Amino acid sequence: MISDNEIEWANILPPAHERRDATRNRELILAAARSLFAERGVANVTMAEIAVAAQVGKGTLYRRFANKGELCLLLLDENLRVHEQEMLALLQRLAGENAPYLARLEHFFGHVAAFTDHHMALLFEVQQAGIAPAMAGIDPPYFSFQHMTVAGLLRGARSAGEIDHSLDLEMLTGLLLAPLTPPYFRYLRERRGYSVERIGAFLGQLVRQMGQ
Amino acid sequence: MISDNEIEWANILPPAHERRDATRNRELILAAARSLFAERGVANVTMAEIAVAAQVGKGTLYRRFANKGELCLLLLDENLRVHEQEMLALLQRLAGENAPYLARLEHFFGHVAAFTDHHMALLFEVQQAGIAPAMAGIDPPYFSFQHMTVAGLLRGARSAGEIDHSLDLEMLTGLLLAPLTPPYFRYLRERRGYSVERIGAFLGQLVRQMGQ
DNA sequence: GAGTTAAATGGACTTGAGTCCGTTTTTCTG
DNA sequence: CAGAAAAACGGACTCAAGTCCATTTAACTC
Numbered sequence: 001m002i003s004d005n006e007i008e009w010a011n012i013l014p015p016a017h018e019r020r021d022a023t024r025n026r027e028l029i030l031a032a033a034r035s036l037f038a039e040r041g042v043a044n045v046t047m048a049e050i051a052v053a054a055q056v057g058k059g060t061l062y063r064r065f066a067n068k069g070e071l072c073l074l075l076l077d078e079n080l081r082v083h084e085q086e087m088l089a090l091l092q093r094l095a096g097e098n099a100p101y102l103a104r105l106e107h108f109f110g111h112v113a114a115f116t117d118h119h120m121a122l123l124f125e126v127q128q129a130g131i132a133p134a135m136a137g138i139d140p141p142y143f144s145f146q147h148m149t150v151a152g153l154l155r156g157a158r159s160a161g162e163i164d165h166s167l168d169l170e171m172l173t174g175l176l177l178a179p180l181t182p183p184y185f186r187y188l189r190e191r192r193g194y195s196v197e198r199i200g201a202f203l204g205q206l207v208r209q210m211g212q
Numbered sequence: 213m214i215s216d217n218e219i220e221w222a223n224i225l226p227p228a229h230e231r232r233d234a235t236r237n238r239e240l241i242l243a244a245a246r247s248l249f250a251e252r253g254v255a256n257v258t259m260a261e262i263a264v265a266a267q268v269g270k271g272t273l274y275r276r277f278a279n280k281g282e283l284c285l286l287l288l289d290e291n292l293r294v295h296e297q298e299m300l301a302l303l304q305r306l307a308g309e310n311a312p313y314l315a316r317l318e319h320f321f322g323h324v325a326a327f328t329d330h331h332m333a334l335l336f337e338v339q340q341a342g343i344a345p346a347m348a349g350i351d352p353p354y355f356s357f358q359h360m361t362v363a364g365l366l367r368g369a370r371s372a373g374e375i376d377h378s379l380d381l382e383m384l385t386g387l388l389l390a391p392l393t394p395p396y397f398r399y400l401r402e403r404r405g406y407s408v409e410r411i412g413a414f415l416g417q418l419v420r421q422m423g424q
Numbered sequence: 425g426a427g428t429t430a431a432a433t434g435g436a437c438t439t440g441a442g443t444c445c446g447t448t449t450t451t452c453t454g
Numbered sequence: 455c456a457g458a459a460a461a462a463c464g465g466a467c468t469c470a471a472g473t474c475c476a477t478t479t480a481a482c483t484c
Contacts, residue, residue: 019449019450019451019460019461019462020449020450020451021448021449021450021461021462021463022450022461022462022463025462025463046439046440046441047440047441047442048439048440048441051464051465056463056464057463057464057465058441058442058443058464058465058466059442059443059444059445059462059463059464059465060462060463060464061464062441062442062443063462063463066442067441067442068441164421166417167417167418167421168410168413168414168417170404171391171400171406171410171411171414172414172418174391174400175387175390175391175418178387178390178391178396179383179386179387179390184390188383188386192382194383198380198383199383201380202380202383202384205378205379205380206379206384206387209376209379209421209422210421212424229481231430231431231432231479231480231481232479232480232481233431233432233433233478233479233480234431234432234433234480237432237433258469258470258471259470259471259472260469260470260471263434263435268433268434269433269434269435270434270435270436270471270472270473271432271433271434271435271472271473271474271475272432272433272434274471274472274473275431275432275433278472279471279472280471
């Protein structure tokens with residue numbers, strides 16, 4: 001399961017020995033993208049525009065980023081790492097307190113919802129592009145970090161007798177994460193007008209429901 | 213809620229008084245599309261190819277169908293109507309037998325899963341295009357028929373005391389239907405290798421779980 | 425059945441994604 | 455500090471989606 005994560009990042013992190021021009025251009029591109037995104041919104045910027053702004057050929061741009069989603073993922077990289085560390089710390093604390101697994105899940109959902117909301121525009125692009133292009137649209141295990149965490153907590157909950165033994169945890173994991181998937185999340189927020197809190201709370205409520 | 217449905221169909225059904233050439237071309241287009249789709253798969257056929265095969269200009273094609281999804285929706289029209297009638301009949305029968313609402317839901321999910329599987333390729337295009345283009349990706353109330361039905365059954369279940377009173381039924385409806393959404397469904401089937409039965413069964417199990 | 429008008433047509437055009445490949449730059453080796 | 459090999463570059467090119475509008479055609483009127 002870890003391997004998913006590694007595959008996902010492998011294409012995106014700069015290689016060990018990068019040529020000087022490559023480094024320079026990578027930075028030009030990221031800076032140009034950041035600035036254009038800030039100025040006009042992620043969705044309204046084309047790859048060609050980024051190339052022009054970065055004073056770089058289209059081929060160069062695509063050599064490094066197969067699509068806008070990959071570029072956005074790298075832009076998010078730092079935030080993503082911090083977020084994951086915080087979640088890990090949170091979960092460790094809750095584990096130390098011997099909190100019920102379902103309560104840990106509830107906390108986790110709340111934080112992920114907040115994170116997703118905060119970075120919606122970039123996350124949406126990442127999702128749209130899809131790590132595996134064939135699966136553009138929905139990719140429930142999306143960031144495998146989320147998937148692994150929820151799957152782990154659900155297994156814990158089952159072992160601890162907090163939820164029914166017969167539940168299909170693999171599917172349940174994906175289902176619980178679906179509303180936190182950028183397109184679904186955006187739909188809930190923008191089309192339905194739900195607050196971040198309502199979305200987080202719903203998942204918490206649902207998960208508590210599993211425990212009867 | 214009905215109005216969603218009406219809006220959805222309004223653009224797609226031929227207008228009351230259609231000119232003869234329009235009718236002829238509409239039929240040429242549908243026939244050409246059907247044949248190309250059968251021959252090479254829905255996903256591998258472009259709009260331009262359909263126009264050529266139908267011996268019709270691109271403008272004509274787009275005048276009638278804003279995108280491939282709309283074309284696919286019309287191709288599915290008959291099947292969709294039959295499916296809806298069957299579901300209505302099924303639900304009426306179950307209502308007559310005074311079956312628990314959760315049992316009715318379980319049946320419904322099973323049938324919808326089968327239908328979705330059967331028409332996956334076309335449904336996927338419909339979904340991709342999105343009725344509202346902005347919402348390409350996921351549109352949980354997708355076919356509002358499904359949404360209305362599930363929402364109604366859940367309300368019934370709540371009134372009958374089969375599920376917790378505090379559950380956010382609006383969100384729950386969307387969540388339960390998410391796995392039946394073409395991209396998610398395809399992901400489960402093709403990437404995860406789940407059987408149609410497993411998907412249907414999971415939803416049934418989940419819904420039963422709601423009833424403790 | 426000629427004239428009028430509104431609808432419908434077809435294909436050139438625009439736009440953006442993504443690829444390809446001849447040229448340039450870096451880095452390594454002697 | 456050559457000279458060669460590998461990596462990176464850039465922009466022209468392809469492909470498909472979707473738009474636009476000058477021209478054609480059906481339908482209605484007298």
